[in-house]
Amino acid sequence: MPVGTLANVKTITPSQLRETGAQMILSNTYHLHLQPGEAIVAGGGGLHKFMGWNGPMLTDSGGFQVFSLSEMRKISEEGVTFRSPHDGQIINLTPERSIEIQNTLGADVIMAFDECPPYPASRQEVETATERTYRWLERCIVAHQNSSEQALFGIVQGGVYLDLRSRAAEALAKLDLPGYAIGGVSVGEPPELMAQIVQVTAPLLPPEKPRYLMGVGTYREMAIAIASGIDLFDCVIPTRWARHGTAIVQGDRWNLKNAKFREDFTPLDETCPCYTCQNFSRAYISHLVRSQEILAYTLLSIHNITELIRFTQKIREAILSDRFIAEFGHWLSGGDEGAGEAGEAGEENN
Amino acid sequence: MPVGTLANVKTITPSQLRETGAQMILSNTYHLHLQPGEAIVAGGGGLHKFMGWNGPMLTDSGGFQVFSLSEMRKISEEGVTFRSPHDGQIINLTPERSIEIQNTLGADVIMAFDECPPYPASRQEVETATERTYRWLERCIVAHQNSSEQALFGIVQGGVYLDLRSRAAEALAKLDLPGYAIGGVSVGEPPELMAQIVQVTAPLLPPEKPRYLMGVGTYREMAIAIASGIDLFDCVIPTRWARHGTAIVQGDRWNLKNAKFREDFTPLDETCPCYTCQNFSRAYISHLVRSQEILAYTLLSIHNITELIRFTQKIREAILSDRFIAEFGHWLSGGDEGAGEAGEAGEENN
Numbered sequence: 001m002p003v004g005t006l007a008n009v010k011t012i013t014p015s016q017l018r019e020t021g022a023q024m025i026l027s028n029t030y031h032l033h034l035q036p037g038e039a040i041v042a043g044g045g046g047l048h049k050f051m052g053w054n055g056p057m058l059t060d061s062g063g064f065q066v067f068s069l070s071e072m073r074k075i076s077e078e079g080v081t082f083r084s085p086h087d088g089q090i091i092n093l094t095p096e097r098s099i100e101i102q103n104t105l106g107a108d109v110i111m112a113f114d115e116c117p118p119y120p121a122s123r124q125e126v127e128t129a130t131e132r133t134y135r136w137l138e139r140c141i142v143a144h145q146n147s148s149e150q151a152l153f154g155i156v157q158g159g160v161y162l163d164l165r166s167r168a169a170e171a172l173a174k175l176d177l178p179g180y181a182i183g184g185v186s187v188g189e190p191p192e193l194m195a196q197i198v199q200v201t202a203p204l205l206p207p208e209k210p211r212y213l214m215g216v217g218t219y220r221e222m223a224i225a226i227a228s229g230i231d232l233f234d235c236v237i238p239t240r241w242a243r244h245g246t247a248i249v250q251g252d253r254w255n256l257k258n259a260k261f262r263e264d265f266t267p268l269d270e271t272c273p274c275y276t277c278q279n280f281s282r283a284y285i286s287h288l289v290r291s292q293e294i295l296a297y298t299l300l301s302i303h304n305i306t307e308l309i310r311f312t313q314k315i316r317e318a319i320l321s322d323r324f325i326a327e328f329g330h331w332l333s334g335g336d337e338g339a340g341e342a343g344e345a346g347e348e349n350n
Numbered sequence: 351m352p353v354g355t356l357a358n359v360k361t362i363t364p365s366q367l368r369e370t371g372a373q374m375i376l377s378n379t380y381h382l383h384l385q386p387g388e389a390i391v392a393g394g395g396g397l398h399k400f401m402g403w404n405g406p407m408l409t410d411s412g413g414f415q416v417f418s419l420s421e422m423r424k425i426s427e428e429g430v431t432f433r434s435p436h437d438g439q440i441i442n443l444t445p446e447r448s449i450e451i452q453n454t455l456g457a458d459v460i461m462a463f464d465e466c467p468p469y470p471a472s473r474q475e476v477e478t479a480t481e482r483t484y485r486w487l488e489r490c491i492v493a494h495q496n497s498s499e500q501a502l503f504g505i506v507q508g509g510v511y512l513d514l515r516s517r518a519a520e521a522l523a524k525l526d527l528p529g530y531a532i533g534g535v536s537v538g539e540p541p542e543l544m545a546q547i548v549q550v551t552a553p554l555l556p557p558e559k560p561r562y563l564m565g566v567g568t569y570r571e572m573a574i575a576i577a578s579g580i581d582l583f584d585c586v587i588p589t590r591w592a593r594h595g596t597a598i599v600q601g602d603r604w605n606l607k608n609a610k611f612r613e614d615f616t617p618l619d620e621t622c623p624c625y626t627c628q629n630f631s632r633a634y635i636s637h638l639v640r641s642q643e644i645l646a647y648t649l650l651s652i653h654n655i656t657e658l659i660r661f662t663q664k665i666r667e668a669i670l671s672d673r674f675i676a677e678f679g680h681w682l683s684g685g686d687e688g689a690g691e692a693g694e695a696g697e698e699n700n
Contacts, residue, residue, distance in 0.1 A: 011645060015629075044615050044633055284401065297644065
C-alpha cells in the first residue's frame with residue numbers, strides 16, 4: 001500500500017497512482033484528525049470520495065504517530081493526551097475516539113488503537129504496552145460502529161521480545177478479527193531482529209485472514225515477510241525517496257544527481273512499463289532533480305511505486321507457480337540491500 | 351502557450367498538459383543553456399523528445415532573461431556578457447550564439463535575440479536598444495542554420511514610445527519573417543500603456559503571419575490583444591499562481607486557503623472539464639494547500655491552464671461566429687481584473 005498520509009499520495013494524482021498497479025492505499029487518522037478534521041472528510045462524502053480514490057483503503061489508528069510524532073504526550077489506561085503540533089491544542093486520543101474518527105473517515109480497513117513502544121525499550125515497558133494494546137483492542141471492538149462496511153484489524157505488539165510477540169499473537173488470533181497486523185517494527189531495530197519477529201509472529205496469526213506488516217518495506221524485508229505469510233505492507237520509501245531524487249531500480253537505489261546520469265539517455269529501467277520509463281530518460285530526470293523541479297518527484301514516485309508493486313506481483317506469480325524459493329530465495333539469506341534502508345522505512349511523518 | 355522554462359511545465363506531466371487543451375508550449379534558451387546545457391538536450395534527441403512533448407514548441411532567445419535575471423551584465427554591439435548564477439562562470443550571449451543554441455535545442459519556433467529595455471527607461475535608451483535589436487535580428491537571420499525546420503520570429507521593441515514601436519514594426523514587417531512578436535511589455539508598465547502599445551504595433555505586423563505578444567497575460571490583456579490581431583501568448587500566471595495556492599475561476603482569482611473553501615464540496619468550476627474539476631472539491635484542494643502538499647500545485651496548474659486555454663478557445667469560437675464584441679467587449683473597456691495582475695505576468699524566472 002502506497003502511503004497517503006494526508007489524503008493524498010504525495011506528488012501524484014489518483015489516476016497516476018492507479019496506473020502504477022497499486023490497488024490499496026493507506027491514510028492516517030492522526031494526521032487527518034488534525035487537518036482537515038474528520039468532519040470535513042465526511043462532509044466530502046468520506047475519504048474515498050474526498051481524495052478521489054475509488055479502490056480499497058486503510059487508515060492507521062494514530063497510535064504510531066501519537067507515540068512517534070507528538071510532543072507533551074501523556075499516556076494512561078484511558079488513552080493518550082498530547083498537544084497538537086498545528087495549533088497547540090490539547091487532544092485526547094482513546095481507543096473509542098480513534099475508532100470513532102476512523103468510522104467517520106470511512107476507509108475499508110481500520111486499525112485498532114495501539115501503544116507502540118520505542119526501540120530500545122525494557123522488557124517491562126514493552127510488556128505493559130503489549131498488554132494495554134490488548135485491552136485497548138477489546139475497547140476498539142466494542143466501539144466499532146460500522147463492522148459491516150469497515151474491517152477492524154488488531155495489531156500485535158511485543159517489541160523485540162519474541163515470547164511477548166507470541167503471547168500477543170495467540171491472544172489476538174482467538175478474537176476472530178477480519179485481519180491482523182504486526183506493528184512496532186521498523187522503529188530502529190536491527191534487520192535481523194525484525195526478521196525474527198515476523199518469522200515468529202506471522203505463523204501464529206490465522207492464515208485465512210489478511211496479515212499486514214506495518215511500515216515495511218524494502219525488497220528484502222518484504223521477501224522475508226512474505227515467506228512467513230505476510231500479505232500486506234505499507235511503506236513511504238517509494239515516495240519519500242522520490243522526493244530525495246532517488247530511484248529504485250531492480251532493488252538498487254540510485255541518486256539521480258549522480259554525474260553518470262547526466263548524459264544517460266536510457267530509461268530508468270528498460271523493462272519497466274511505467275509512464276516515467278516509457279517517456280523519459282535518466283538524463284531528463286537527472287536534469288529535473290538538479291533543477292529542483294517538482295515534476296522530478298512526481299516522475300520518480302510513479303516509477304518507484306510501480307517498481308515495488310511489480311516486485312510483489314512477481315512474488316505472487318512465483319508463489320502460484322511454486323517458484324518462490326527458486327526466484328526469491330536469494331533475498332532470504334544474507335546479501336546487502338544497502339545500509340540504513342530499514343531504518344528509513346518508518347511511516348510518513350509529514 | 352504554458353511556460354516550460356526548464357524543459358517542463360512546472361508540476362505537471364506532458365500527458366496532463368495535453369489534457370488541458372494546450373497545443374504549444376514555451377521553453378527557454380537562457381535557462382536550458384545554463385542547465386542542463388543544449389548539448390545534453392540534443393543528446394536526448396532534441397527538446398521535444400527530451401521533455402516528452404510532441405506538440406509545437408517555442409524557445410525564447412534568452413534576451414529577456416539576460417536583461418532581467420543575470421548579474422554583472424555588460425552589453426555591447428557584439429552581444430551580452432554575464433555571470434552564470436549557477437557557477438559564476440562568465441558567459442557571452444550574442445545573436446549568433448542564441449540562434450546556435452536554439453538550433454541545437456530544436457524547437458519549432460525560435461526567437462531573435464533582442465535587447466529588452468527596462469521600464470521606465472529614457473527615450474534615448476529605448477531608441478538605442480530598439481535599433482540594436484533590429485541589427486541583432488539581421489545577424490540572427492544570417493546565423494539561422496535550420497530555417498526549413500524552425501521558424502525564426504522577430505521581436506518588436508520600442509518600450510512605451512509608440513513612434514519607436516511603429517518604426518520598429520514597419521522595419522520588421524519588410525523582412526518577411528515567418529512570424530512576429532511584440533516584446534518588452536509586461537515589464538512593469540501601466541496596463542493602459544501596454545494596451546496602447548499592442549493596439550499601435552500589432553496592426554503594423556503582417557496579418558497573415560502569427561503575431562505573438564510575449565509574457566502576457568491575463569483575461570483582459572489577452573482580450574485586448576486579440577482584438578488588435580494577436581494570435582499567440584505565453585504566460586506563467588496559471589502555473590505560478592497555482593504554486594501560490596491560487597485558482598483562476600471564470601476570470602476571478604481565488605486563494606484556496608480562504609476559510610470559505612474549507613467546507614465547500616463543489617468543484618472549482620462546475621462548467622470546467624479538467625481533471626481537477628471532474629474529480630476534486632474546493633474543500634479537498636483547500637486541505638492540500640493548507641497542508642502544503644505538492645499535489646495541490648499540480649491540481650491547480652491543471653485547472654488554471656485549462657481555464658486560460660478555454661478562454662482563448664471561447665474567443666476563437668466567438669470570432670468565427672462574429673460574436674467577439676458581443677461576448678468579450680466588456681473586457682475591452684474599464685472593469686477591474688484585480689490590481690497587480692499585469693505586473694505579475696512576467697516570464698518565469700525560476
